[in-house]
Amino acid sequence: MEYNFTYTIWIALVPLLMFIFIGLTGHKYKPAISGILGTTGLFVSTVLSYITAYQYFFVVGKVNGAYEKIPAFNVTWLNLTENLHIDLGVLLDPISVMMLIVITTVSFMVHVYSNGYMKGEKGFHRFFAKLSLFSFSMLGLVVATNIFQMYIFWELVGVSSYLLISFYYERPTAVSAGKKAFIVTRFADLGFLIGILILSFNTKTFDFIQLTDPNGAAIAQGSGVAFMGLSVMTWSLIFVFMGGAGKSAMFPLHIWLPDAMEGPTPVSALIHAATMVVAGVYLVARLFPIYSISAPEGLLVVAYVGAFSSLFAAIIACTQFDIKRVLAYSTMSQIGYMMVGLGVSGYGGHEGLGYMASIFHLFTHAMFKALLFLGAGAIIHAVHTNVMNEMGGLRKHLPITHITFLIACLTIAGIPGLSAFFSKDEILTAAYHHNPVIFWTQLFVAGLTAFYMFRLYFRVFWNKEPHYHHTPHESPLVMTIPLMFLAAASIFAGYIPFSEFISSDLKPFETEIEWMPVASLSILAGIIGIVIAFILYKKESSLPDKISASFKFFYRWAFNKFYFDELYLFVTKKIIFRFISVPIAWFDRHIVDGTMNLFAWITNAVSFEIRGFQSGQLQQYGYAFISGVILLILVFVYIFTF
């Protein structure tokens, strides 16, 4: 049965129209109206996405037991030559439809929540305009039909992320955080662009359907040519992954993510937890057949980068005191999980478990991490601080936030029955069968995750109550309803039979939980983490300080984020600026500009000298004229005698 999916372009276009409308006219009416407009626009997109998902998964998507990739809409945007053209369009396949659901759901929740959270802020309409811009860019990114369209929207999400991080533009820290995020991801995108160029040069196409067709010509090409021991295809995919690593805050390009927490909390929930930062995972998943079939070394890089990042971030998260930074590092760690899932996956059937698990984790993570951030926003809204030392005992004051936050913490800790248990367990299973080193690392990270999340939870909601300037009060309904919805999603998302819908070769397969040894070990790790956090932070005690004092050196190292910011500053300021930028600047200023200035100076000086000719004296002109005539006469009479 044919079904017309052309309407899916409106999923992305409605937020764009809202952005333009609110951005241009928002200052003319009351702020609340722009909030309602933005939220309505997103609601339309959400409804359309759910209709699309229903149609795709249950009505038309499946043909002969496998899901199809449906190009729902396509226009040629730039027609450069017959072979080289850049299209814009909508591609529907299981992961893009799944991402549509994630993005519109979380974005809609964040829009609703922001109506309460941002109330009374300066630039309320600006905020909603930018949120709509972001939603548009992100939706455009996931439905991209070709890698170049993805790149365009990739940059657009970068811009909207920059705009939203530096939303409070009067605060210098917010401005520099925005710049940092933009520059770091932009630098990573350079790798992405190089990767795209190499990849499309070798495969002669941008189109995802042709690129990822496992029997197609694209995969066969390019894999033969070798450079430095790896095939050209592998190199290009490693470069592409560099872009993904930048956007997804993977080590060593992670430095922007913690600083990005300077933005308003709903932004952190939407962009830096649920949607934009998983773009890297989505990118690798999108190109997964090429990675898996013609560049297995590239996939290995993905796996190790992911595993290391998740461990690295989890350790830092245990030492931070700013609740949003803890969550930021937690995000980085969970994205590491997803990368590991992709990295250890094979192609096709049950081998592709890791792929499915990674996308599954992306889905559940979006729900519970958005919930955690929105909960953190509610806490910050109530106590007006980010630092957990100034909090405590909030469970009495914020009952709804408390319960939903607890659910999210239990979810991320991997307690059975909640969504992340299923997804994390499947990643661990895939790792267990493919790479034991990564498996044990990720198991350890699972324990750490439970520990730092419950450290946060006990520190904020239990422990000793400090003196508050005014009694914290629960947030309004417009903020708590998204919390409750996302809490429900965090609980039940795990029961979606994901392998029915998403698999590396588009054919559904069956999965079941391997209780021994994987699931039981991961539950054990989670419970140990929670118990340690319970002992240390349930009541006020001096134990945590003593422990950190006994590991003084390591603690300080981790607390200062392993000095990575300083390392970057050293490399950029002391090495790149001093030895490359400064000489180039000198060359530009003195040699390039100097040449131009010399021309200008010569012209100027000569003109000054000869300006006496233009005396304004009529008779001087006459002399010149007549002497010229006489001279010409003499010349023609005596020299050029024809």
Add this chain to the structure above:
Amino acid sequence: MLNTGIPLQFFIILATIMFFIGVYGFLTRRNLITILMSVELILNSVNINFVAFNRYLYPDNLQGHFFTLFVIAVAAAESAVAIAIIINIYRRFTTINVEDVDEMKY
């Protein structure tokens, strides 16, 4: 034939002398009126040439004579314009000394 006495060279010499007197006056006089008069001298030396050549070389044609009449008419119009300009210069600068009217420089 009428042209018994004076040969053609005499007319040409006269015209040349008049022309250079005109040029000399144009370049050396400071008074705008005198400069205008010098220009008239140059024009008239040309007129003499026209008439003389016409008379001696093509006695059956009259183009040279008519051309001279046109030159005289145009020169009269030109003098009128020039004098109008000179009057305006006088009103603007209260002088007709050409050296003081040098605002076109640079």
